[in-house]
Amino acid sequence: MKKVVNSDSRSKVVTTSCYYDCGGRCLLKVYVDEGKITRIGTAEGPLPGLKACPRGLAQKEVVYAEDRIRQPLKRVGQRGSGKFEPTSWEEALDTVARELQRAKDQYGATSIFLMDYSGSRSPLHGFLKAGRRFFALFGGCTTWCGLVSDEAAHFSSLATFGTVFTGNTADNFLHSKLIIMWGWNPVATRFGSDTLYHLAKAKKAGVRIICVDPRYSISAKALAEQWIPLKSGTDAALLIAMAYVIIDENLYERRFIENYTVGFKKFRDYVVGEEDGIPKTPEWADDITGVPAETIKQLARDYASLKPAALYASWAPGRTAFGEQYHRAASALAAMTGNIGITGGNAAGGTGHIPLGNLGGTLPVPESPNPVVHITNIYDAVLKGKSGGYPTDIKLLYIVGCNMLNQFLNTNKGVAALQVPEFIIVHELFLTPTARFADIILPVTTTLERIDIGQPWGGGPYFIHMDRAIEPLPQAKSDLAIFTELASRIGIPGYNDKSDEAWLKEFAAATPDLLEYEVFKLKGVHRIPLDQPWVAFREQIEDPAHHPFPTPSGKIEIYSQKIADMQNHMIPPIPKYIEAWEGPGDPLLDKYPIQLISPHPRARVHSQWHKILRLEKLADDAVWLNPGDAHPRGIANGDKVKIYNARGQLITTARVTEHILLLRL
Numbered sequence: 047m048k049k050v051v052n053s054d055s056r057s058k059v060v061t062t063s064c065y066y067d068c069g070g071r072c073l074l075k076v077y078v079d080e081g082k083i084t085r086i087g088t089a090e091g092p093l094p095g096l097k098a099c100p101r102g103l104a105q106k107e108v109v110y111a112e113d114r115i116r117q118p119l120k121r122v123g124q125r126g127s128g129k130f131e132p133t134s135w136e137e138a139l140d141t142v143a144r145e146l147q148r149a150k151d152q153y154g155a156t157s158i159f160l161m162d163y164s165g166s167r168s169p170l171h172g173f174l175k176a177g178r179r180f181f182a183l184f185g186g187c188t189t190w191c192g193l194v195s196d197e198a199a200h201f202s203s204l205a206t207f208g209t210v211f212t213g214n215t216a217d218n219f220l221h222s223k224l225i226i227m228w229g230w231n232p233v234a235t236r237f238g239s240d241t242l243y244h245l246a247k248a249k250k251a252g253v254r255i256i257c258v259d260p261r262y263s264i265s266a267k268a269l270a271e272q273w274i275p276l277k278s279g280t281d282a283a284l285l286i287a288m289a290y291v292i293i294d295e296n297l298y299e300r301r302f303i304e305n306y307t308v309g310f311k312k313f314r315d316y317v318v319g320e321e322d323g324i325p326k327t328p329e330w331a332d333d334i335t336g337v338p339a340e341t342i343k344q345l346a347r348d349y350a351s352l353k354p355a356a357l358y359a360s361w362a363p364g365r366t367a368f369g370e371q372y373h374r375a376a377s378a379l380a381a382m383t384g385n386i387g388i389t390g391g392n393a394a395g396g397t398g399h400i401p402l403g404n405l406g407g408t409l410p411v412p413e414s415p416n417p418v419v420h421i422t423n424i425y426d427a428v429l430k431g432k433s434g435g436y437p438t439d440i441k442l443l444y445i446v447g448c449n450m451l452n453q454f455l456n457t458n459k460g461v462a463a464l465q466v467p468e469f470i471i472v473h474e475l476f477l478t479p480t481a482r483f484a485d486i487i488l489p490v491t492t493t494l495e496r497i498d499i500g501q502p503w504g505g506g507p508y509f510i511h512m513d514r515a516i517e518p519l520p521q522a523k524s525d526l527a528i529f530t531e532l533a534s535r536i537g538i539p540g541y542n543d544k545s546d547e548a549w550l551k552e553f554a555a556a557t558p559d560l561l562e563y564e565v566f567k568l569k570g571v572h573r574i575p576l577d578q579p580w581v582a583f584r585e586q587i588e589d590p591a592h593h594p595f596p597t598p599s600g601k602i603e604i605y606s607q608k609i610a611d612m613q614n615h616m617i618p619p620i621p622k623y624i625e626a627w628e629g630p631g632d633p634l635l636d637k638y639p640i641q642l643i644s645p646h647p648r649a650r651v652h653s654q655w656h657k658i659l660r661l662e663k664l665a666d667d668a669v670w671l672n673p674g675d676a677h678p679r680g681i682a683n684g685d686k687v688k689i690y691n692a693r694g695q696l697i698t699t700a701r702v703t704e705h706i707l708l709l710r711l
């Protein structure tokens with residue numbers, strides 16, 4: 047594909063990539079006239095399915111949003127009041143440099159907590175790059191570890207397969223006889239820009255698609271011929287009961303189990319009840335999950351007999367207590383049915399990354415032995431510091447690309463925590479709930495105002511060159527530019543001694559799958575040629591003698607000795623169903639009988655672009671309630687309702703619909 051550049055130098059069409067934590071990495075064509083974006087279009091690109099979604103097409107409105115922060119701001123009211131006044135870049139950067147130095151001198155560099163996150167992505171300008179490099183050269187800081195997103199999936203992938211690269215290219219779906227979308231809503235979350243395209247094509251070709259989800263999601267509606275609702279947090283029980291049926295009816299692939307796995311016997315003993323006296327029958331799971339036993343049996347038979355079958359076990363069900371059991375159970379089932387490493391199958395393997403479309407180089411971050419706090423404990427660490435057993439007392443909070451109050455657990459605790467640090471700096475586009483707690487806000491650029499390279503989210507067979515569509519808005523700077531100026535003020539040599547383009551050339555040169563940079567830039571999009579769908583573990587299955595799995599045993603670990611060695615009773619070495627606290631079986635249900643799940647929105651990426659009018663019209667912020675749950679409470683469609691528990695409350699609108707599981711009367 048050639049880049050389109052109009053011969054009239056005042057107007058041009060720029061090829062770039064939409065770059066958010068949305069599950070996609072789509073192709074944008076930005077129409078620019080006299081330095082202003084006039085509209086945003088999209089295209090298929092060299093492989094089909096790279097067309098942008100409404101969020102990507104709304105990026106002009108994001109760039110020129112009236113409430114975009116247009117100059118540095120300093121706090122004038124109470125912290126959190128949202129009262130700021132404009133200040134100059136000169137004064138803002140001087141203040142930030144002074145505060146950084148003060149915190150370091152007074153308390154040590156680890157008193158500074160860097161909270162950089164996925165609101166700002168990309169290999170040169172995105173998170174884990176500019177800020178990390180700065181603080182590594184500054185003398186360190188404290189930062190975060192873990193994930194709020196796919197930690198259970200990640201753990202499961204590593205324990206079961208020894209790698210996070212457990213995914214396939216989306217064209218693989220065209221070869222499946224059955225696709226089970228488990229807790230997966232790709233219309234909203236994409237999981238690869240071309241995934242929907244291939245799922246739709248598979249459906250058209252007659253591939254059976256089943257959706258397992260408490261909600262009849264927009265994806266279930268568009269793609270699935272069967273919807274199986276289950277109680278949230280009980281997914282592992284459903285999968286284990288399917289394993290029971292497959293064992294009981296002798297439908298599993300013995301040869302695959304013997305050749306490629308370890309620990310099946312221990313899993314079998316648990317499933318059939320030899321370990322604990324409880325056979326994990328469909329009737330056992332019916333009680334727990336709310337899915338009728340007959341439905342479970344049929345689902346198990348379908349999965350075991352329609353081969354190849356792709357069980358796509360997505361991340362949402364793993365975001366519960368004991369979520370890794372769900373992921374490990376799904377992979378065990380994929381192994382039992384021999385659906386791993388074959389075209390049309392799927393490892394059901396947690397993370398699902400693909401080792402394609404990843405640059406060989408990104409902005410280098412020197413080794414820095416920073417103390418870390420798990421991402422779910424950040425508020426606690428800020429509130430308690432060393433007295434709570436954390437590595438440091440946090441005195442300065444530096445936030446880049448992160449609306450943590452909105453994204454992380456327990457907002458009320460977060461509000462209390464954000465009162466604690468002596469100083470808070472935020473890089474932002476908008477005055478988010480988190481930015482309201484800043485002492486200084488530094489306005490940043492959007493991806494359309496800078497150059498970079500688009501790498502597919504989670505991996506995929508292409509790269510997109512991201513041309514700068516327009517110059518940065520007058521007072522906006524990229525995260526990298528901000529840290530470059532701070533480095534020069536503080537006296538950190540060598541932080542950024544290259545132009546943005548020189549960095550990109552280095553990244554391209556370090557990437558065997560990519561063209562020479564100038565050719566790539568001219569082409570705009572580079573497709574990595576593949577002669578068949580990329581399928582994780584094809585080599586391990588086809589040639590096990592030369593390609594062991596990267597696990598300690600060299601096989602798929604249904605039983606993990608590594609987990610056993612952890613001696614943590616909450617993480618058994620074989621996948622098991624363990625009832626989640628505050629789950630559908632918790633006695634707390636007498637007090638709080640309705641369970642809440644919070645699906646990803648279709649009109650936003652997490653909380654980004656909440657106020658973009660064009661997207662607001664597509665947003666569905668109502669709380670869905672089954673009529674059987676709503677009517678006994680006197681709740682009608684459109685009523686304002688209060689959702690609350692011991693941790694907080696919110697008011698929203700009720701949508702009374704059969705498209706959500708009936709929970710409890």
Ligand code: SF4
Nearest residue numbers: 064068070072099102
């Ligand atoms: S799916 Fe993501 S990358 Fe693609 S256009 Fe939408 S927001 Fe942008």
